[in-house]
Amino acid sequence: MLGKYIENVRKNAPLVHNITNYVTVNDVANALLACGGSPIMSDEPDDVEDITSICGGLNINIGTLNKSSIIGMFRAGRKANELGHILLLDPVGAGASALRTDTAVELMDELKFTAIRGNISEIKTLALGSGTTKGVDADVADAVTEDTLDSAVTFAKELAGKTGSIIAITGAIDLVADAESCFVIRNGRPEMGRITGTGCQLSAVMTAFLVANPDSPLEAAAAAVCTMGLAGEIGWSRMQEGEGNSTYRNRIIDAIYNMDGETLDQGAKYEIR
Amino acid sequence: MLGKYIENVRKNAPLVHNITNYVTVNDVANALLACGGSPIMSDEPDDVEDITSICGGLNINIGTLNKSSIIGMFRAGRKANELGHILLLDPVGAGASALRTDTAVELMDELKFTAIRGNISEIKTLALGSGTTKGVDADVADAVTEDTLDSAVTFAKELAGKTGSIIAITGAIDLVADAESCFVIRNGRPEMGRITGTGCQLSAVMTAFLVANPDSPLEAAAAAVCTMGLAGEIGWSRMQEGEGNSTYRNRIIDAIYNMDGETLDQGAKYEIR
Amino acid sequence: MLGKYIENVRKNAPLVHNITNYVTVNDVANALLACGGSPIMSDEPDDVEDITSICGGLNINIGTLNKSSIIGMFRAGRKANELGHILLLDPVGAGASALRTDTAVELMDELKFTAIRGNISEIKTLALGSGTTKGVDADVADAVTEDTLDSAVTFAKELAGKTGSIIAITGAIDLVADAESCFVIRNGRPEMGRITGTGCQLSAVMTAFLVANPDSPLEAAAAAVCTMGLAGEIGWSRMQEGEGNSTYRNRIIDAIYNMDGETLDQGAKYEIR
Numbered sequence: 001m002l003g004k005y006i007e008n009v010r011k012n013a014p015l016v017h018n019i020t021n022y023v024t025v026n027d028v029a030n031a032l033l034a035c036g037g038s039p040i041m042s043d044e045p046d047d048v049e050d051i052t053s054i055c056g057g058l059n060i061n062i063g064t065l066n067k068s069s070i071i072g073m074f075r076a077g078r079k080a081n082e083l084g085h086i087l088l089l090d091p092v093g094a095g096a097s098a099l100r101t102d103t104a105v106e107l108m109d110e111l112k113f114t115a116i117r118g119n120i121s122e123i124k125t126l127a128l129g130s131g132t133t134k135g136v137d138a139d140v141a142d143a144v145t146e147d148t149l150d151s152a153v154t155f156a157k158e159l160a161g162k163t164g165s166i167i168a169i170t171g172a173i174d175l176v177a178d179a180e181s182c183f184v185i186r187n188g189r190p191e192m193g194r195i196t197g198t199g200c201q202l203s204a205v206m207t208a209f210l211v212a213n214p215d216s217p218l219e220a221a222a223a224a225v226c227t228m229g230l231a232g233e234i235g236w237s238r239m240q241e242g243e244g245n246s247t248y249r250n251r252i253i254d255a256i257y258n259m260d261g262e263t264l265d266q267g268a269k270y271e272i273r
Numbered sequence: 274m275l276g277k278y279i280e281n282v283r284k285n286a287p288l289v290h291n292i293t294n295y296v297t298v299n300d301v302a303n304a305l306l307a308c309g310g311s312p313i314m315s316d317e318p319d320d321v322e323d324i325t326s327i328c329g330g331l332n333i334n335i336g337t338l339n340k341s342s343i344i345g346m347f348r349a350g351r352k353a354n355e356l357g358h359i360l361l362l363d364p365v366g367a368g369a370s371a372l373r374t375d376t377a378v379e380l381m382d383e384l385k386f387t388a389i390r391g392n393i394s395e396i397k398t399l400a401l402g403s404g405t406t407k408g409v410d411a412d413v414a415d416a417v418t419e420d421t422l423d424s425a426v427t428f429a430k431e432l433a434g435k436t437g438s439i440i441a442i443t444g445a446i447d448l449v450a451d452a453e454s455c456f457v458i459r460n461g462r463p464e465m466g467r468i469t470g471t472g473c474q475l476s477a478v479m480t481a482f483l484v485a486n487p488d489s490p491l492e493a494a495a496a497a498v499c500t501m502g503l504a505g506e507i508g509w510s511r512m513q514e515g516e517g518n519s520t521y522r523n524r525i526i527d528a529i530y531n532m533d534g535e536t537l538d539q540g541a542k543y544e545i546r
Numbered sequence: 547m548l549g550k551y552i553e554n555v556r557k558n559a560p561l562v563h564n565i566t567n568y569v570t571v572n573d574v575a576n577a578l579l580a581c582g583g584s585p586i587m588s589d590e591p592d593d594v595e596d597i598t599s600i601c602g603g604l605n606i607n608i609g610t611l612n613k614s615s616i617i618g619m620f621r622a623g624r625k626a627n628e629l630g631h632i633l634l635l636d637p638v639g640a641g642a643s644a645l646r647t648d649t650a651v652e653l654m655d656e657l658k659f660t661a662i663r664g665n666i667s668e669i670k671t672l673a674l675g676s677g678t679t680k681g682v683d684a685d686v687a688d689a690v691t692e693d694t695l696d697s698a699v700t701f702a703k704e705l706a707g708k709t710g711s712i713i714a715i716t717g718a719i720d721l722v723a724d725a726e727s728c729f730v731i732r733n734g735r736p737e738m739g740r741i742t743g744t745g746c747q748l749s750a751v752m753t754a755f756l757v758a759n760p761d762s763p764l765e766a767a768a769a770a771v772c773t774m775g776l777a778g779e780i781g782w783s784r785m786q787e788g789e790g791n792s793t794y795r796n797r798i799i800d801a802i803y804n805m806d807g808e809t810l811d812q813g814a815k816y817e818i819r
């Protein structure tokens with residue numbers, strides 16, 4: 001039962017430092033507040049070490065990276081590692097540009113991430129590394145479906161084992177794995193893909209769940225994924241005629257705001273493999 | 274009939290690269306998703322060429338330009354031109370500062386834009402150029418009204434002829450012109466001016482329409498303007514007592530999300546001069 | 547009676563230049579439009595002087611400061627002072643990092659602010675200065691409550707006297723002080739703290755109120771605080787079952803949009819000490 005993990009977020013109100021993209025940053029902040037966390041944003045290299053020091057976790061999202069913020073990511077990440085803080089990577093667009101791929105791979109080489117969350121394409125890119133001879137063998141299809149599920153679960157566990165990070169691959173079916181176990185999660189709605197930023201929101205929310213549940217990182221990460229997906233279902237069920245993706249965005253964050261442990265326990269749809 | 278042009282956007286799902294301001298970027302992304310396109314944002318000079326290469330069009334908006342993003346605009350624009358991609362300029366604030374005026378004029382000098390969209394003041398600034406002896410004669414009033422319509426239409430066509438770009442001037446009456454023809458569009462609501470970003474959204478949406486309709490750029494650009502204006506009308510018709518500009522913002526994007534070819538055909542109000 | 551101060555904003559439609567953080571910037575722009583003002587955002591050092599010159603006021607918010615925007619803050623601030631424009635400081639996160647504290651203190655040393663708005667912790671940090679021997683004695687508790695109100699009022703007045711700026715300290719009880727008088731304001735809802743950006747919005751709105759009411763800066767600043775708090779109450783009263791912080795955000799800005807002088811007169815809850 002995953003409900004207790006969101007209750008812990010509400011009890012502990014973890015402060016999360018976000019180095020994140022400017023596209024979805026407002027929704028990221030409101031989603032963090034909705035789940036019971038508290039957001040701080042800072043990407044200036046000379047500011048990030050102080051800021052991350054007062055937080056419990058750091059969420060690094062490379063969605064609109066630039067030369068300055070990349071320096072900020074490394075400085076903040078090193079400080080977070082040094083302090084034993086939760087550290088999460090959201091490798092937005094890894095595989096779409098050399099800079100994004102290289103930055104994500106170098107961050108993984110230098111830092112120890114508690115969790116890495118992306119779509120299958122981004123995570124495959126990280127697994128392969130920036131060079132062809134590097135990384136695990138990403139013998140996995142380009143979408144996680146019922147047909148490709150077995151190989152995707154194996155891939156997620158292997159990458160978790162290799163990196164020492166929880167691997168969260170989100171899509172039609174979501175996977176959250178450490179080296180031994182993988183949560184296979186079937187919450188969510190396809191219409192969430194018509195809103196910008198649900199993935200970014202999830203990464204920040206997952207960071208808060210990890211901070212508030214230090215003894216159960218795999219379950220906490222899975223609970224965050226179920227919370228986001230279930231919020232997508234609840235938000236959709238409240239849509240009125242004529243409404244579209246902009247209102248849906250609000251309704252999803254509203255559903256996170258109103259989510260309690262019991263709702264999550266009843267609505268979470270997962271199996272462990 | 275313009276309805277088919279939005280249907281083509283939904284069929285083709287064009288990926289649009291946006292170098293845009295951080296004020297309205299989230300709404301720009303959601304408006305692109307609402308019309309059937311897909312957004313990517315990147316302004317880092319070392320990232321933009323890779324990103325624009327995988328897209329069908331590039332939307333350059335100078336709303337919160339900085340020294341780094343200006344370099345990114347030129348690099349991405351050259352790459353888009355080289356690849357024959359759709360390229361759109363939104364010269365936010367041209368005329369309000371020397372940096373904005375000079376940047377917009379230099380972008381126009383160096384790059385070939387498929388379309389340029391702004392308000393009458395911005396477009397007049399571009400027509401005059403940064404020096405007094407340069408550019409076409411902008412003998413046009415400061416607002417497009419029924420009284421000034423004839424000279425504004427002539428101005429738009431002449432600037433389109435001179436630049437080789439479609440010129441879209443939006444305001445109470447919208448004009449979309451190439452050298453020969455000008456759509457005069459009377460969709461929209463004055464209350465749209467009380468929301469930040471409807472112009473920025475339109476520029477991104479227009480880029481998607483241009484990518485998805487390569488053989489009819491003038492009609493595609495006009496269809497984008499009608500879509501935005503009609504969404505403003507539909508959104509306004511759904512407003513409840515006590516609601517204001519923040520909810521109106523959502524309702525407009527929602528109306529784009531629900532817009533189909535038939536609705537656009539029935540609601541578009543335009544003549545061709 | 548404070549209602550006339552918002553009526554003046556609607557009459558004068560002040561243009562406000564914002565150097566503000568990218569987290570809440572869209573809401574800041576829409577809140578400014580909602581109250582009757584007009585926003586421009588620019589942080590590029592080579593752009594800010596031109597932009598601030600065409601505005602009536604400048605709102606400096608250090609929420610996601612970086613090396614470039616800090617230079618922009620000083621350049622724009624000097625220009626605003628030179629032109630006799632309204633100038634407001636929102637020292638987001640002062641006390642949370644050395645860079646934020648130092649930047650805020652240096653801005654105060656070099657520039658003459660019409661008003662400074664922050665929470666008690668940020669304002670105390672400014673009062674103490676970056677060195678231990680500097681600044682007024684901040685013998686004030688960490689929250690403004692009925693118990694600590696007397697000392698907080700004294701603190702606010704003293705800091706206003708020392709700096710020559712209106713001091714606005716917002717929290718459960720809001721204080722707006724010059725050297726002689728302090729408005730003690732009890733509008734607002736605790737749930738506003740579960741939305742990102744209500745403070746940032748208030749700073750921008752306050753700038754607009756100050757521009758539109760040059761002869762009554764203390765009353766104008768207090769009216770802005772009452773407007774924001776009352777909008778929070780009205781927005782909350784309109785919440786439906788299942789709604790949360792994202793919809794509440796919209797409802798607050800909507801309530802600002804619909805606020806008139808009579809509503810403000812009837813709803814403002816304050817005393818003057």
